[in-house]
Amino acid sequence: MLPERQSTSVPVLTDPLEIGGVTLPNRLYRAPLLEHAGNGPEAVDTLIDELEPAGAAGAGLVCQGATIVRGEGGCAAPGMTRVHDPEFVADLERLTDAIHEHDGRIAxxxxxxxLRSMETWHHGFRERNPDLRQLAVSRPPRPLRLLDRLGFLDYDSHVLTTAECRELAADFGRSAAAAVDAGYDLIHLAGANMGILHQFASPFYNRRDDEFGDTARFFEAVLAEIRDRAGDVPVLTKVPAETEAPPGIGPTLSAEDCVRLCERLADAGYDAFAPVNGSAFWDMSVIRGAFPGRSWRDERFREGYVDAFGSRPRAALVAAANWVESLVYSREPAWNADLCRRVRERVDVPVLCEGGIRDGGTIDGLLGDAADAVGMARPFYAEPELPARLLREGAAADGVAAVCEDCNNCVVPQATGEPGVCRTPMVLRRAGELRRAGAYERDDRD
Incomplete structure (x- = not known):
């Protein structure tokens, strides 16, 4: 029997939303992004600079991007922040206080x-850390082993034992507990985009014969550790469907597999889901949009590309593959909407939708149908205070939309450790015009 939702009224963007006992002041959130803040002495200040503008502009929820639960390995890109050290996490209270001062919530x-870590794909990092091995759910799948033999990737993986799976889940719990002590309102798990949680859920990666061969088991173990160590903090997670995997690659997670996984995780006690379509690989199915030719041609990043990919010819091959993927994974507005709708029909916890959402009209169409809240990510690189425009009364009717053009020139330099910023002059010019016109000034303050 399908769950019945408590309200049949259609919500609007400015309505509050409760997730696991925490009330968000509205239904617009800044989705997780790579902040490249690291863990140095300026890390917390960098995170405040990156995240506070969204809170000040009225975002109901601000999500700090993927942070690593261990002290070494596991980073998908240079400069990611680690949260294994409670002393460092305690200083993040300055960030959570900054968001709370604006009546926002932070995850x-x-x-x-x-297997997605830098110790796999980043040539320079691998050379500088020769003893660092990837953590693997099972032996890498055959297509990845082929890429290893061809020299495009470098695998020296360590397949986790059952006890090590439990210890990794405990690391998630310990990091969550430290985050709650630092004032974070929600815990968001990176359950998709080919991270370790995704790999446990995917039959393409997971061929284990112990309890963690069950696609939901690691998610359940992580939640149990968070509950044991951090109490009743709301926990939301991305949940993957591998609907965009290349032909002939399998077995993979279908959309229905994703829906069933969400049903089971809801029964386990998860408080919200962000279902996402993607591939079994780390490719442009995650971001979609245009080929970022400007960034590939920019001389400022050339040496960084050589360090990341091993040589200029290899960097050129990666750029060529990026171009092909841009043709395959063209941008579609709200490309996760159908998947989110299917999940929302089967669970009785909030469903969050992100991916290709750029305007108020699309948002209005999603709320109460495919989603309970909507998120944007890359548009915040150009417009850190974007919520001030979208939350204004009549925004949808007035055709308010993000200035982001999905050109992806913000993304590729991140492989070299560059921060995520908009690098497209036309987009920056438009954002500047809006700023001078007062478009980012909130009109809901006393």
Whole structure:
């Protein structure tokens, strides 16, 4: 029997939303992004600079991007922040206080890259850390082993034992507990985009014969550790469907597999889901949009690309593959909407939708149908205070939309450790015009 929702009225963006006992002041959230803040002496200040503008502009929820639960390995990109050290996490209270001063709520996204980590794909990092091995759910699948033999990737993986799976789940719990002590309102798990949680859920990666061969078991173990160590903090997670995997790759997670996984995780006690379509690989199915030719041609990043990919010819091959993927994974507005709708029909906890959402009209169409809340990510690189425009009365009717053009020039330099910022002059010019016109000034303050 399908669950019945408590309200049949259609929500609007400015309505509050309760997730696991925490009330968000509205239904617009800044989705997780790579902040490249690291763990140095300026890390917390960098995170405040990156995240506070969204809170000040009225976002109901601000999500700090993927942070790593262990002290070494597991980073999918250079400069990711680690939260294994309680002393460092305690200083993040300055960040949570900054968001709370604006009556916003903040989530921290916990992550470990597993086979997606830099020790797999980043040539320079691998050379500088020769003893660092990837954590693997099972032996890497045959297509990845082939890429290893061809020299595009470098695998020296360590397959987790049953006890090590439990210890990794405990690391998620310990990091969550420290985050709650630092004032975070929600815990967000990076359950998709080929991180370790995704790998446990995927039959393409998970061929175990112990309890963790069950696709939901690691998610359940992580939740149990968080509940044991951090109490009743709301926990939300991305949940993957591998609907965009290349032909002939399998077995993979279908959309229905994703829906069933969400049903089971709801029964286990998860408080919200962000279902996402993607591939079994780390590719442009995650972001979609145009080929970022400007960033690939920019001389400022050339040496960084060589360090990341091993040589100029290899960097050129990666760029060529990026171009092909841009043709395959063209941008579609709200590309996760159908999947979110299917999940929302089968669970009785909030469903969050993100991916290709750029305007108020699309948002209005999603709320109460495919989603209970909507998120944006890359548009915040160009417009850190974007919520001030979208939350204004009549925004949808007035055609308010993010200035982001999905050109992806913000993304590729992140492989070199560059921060995520908009680098497209036309987009920046438009954001500047809006700023001078007062578009980012909130009109709901006393």
């Amino acid at each position: 921290i996204q916990l992550e470990h890259g597993g």
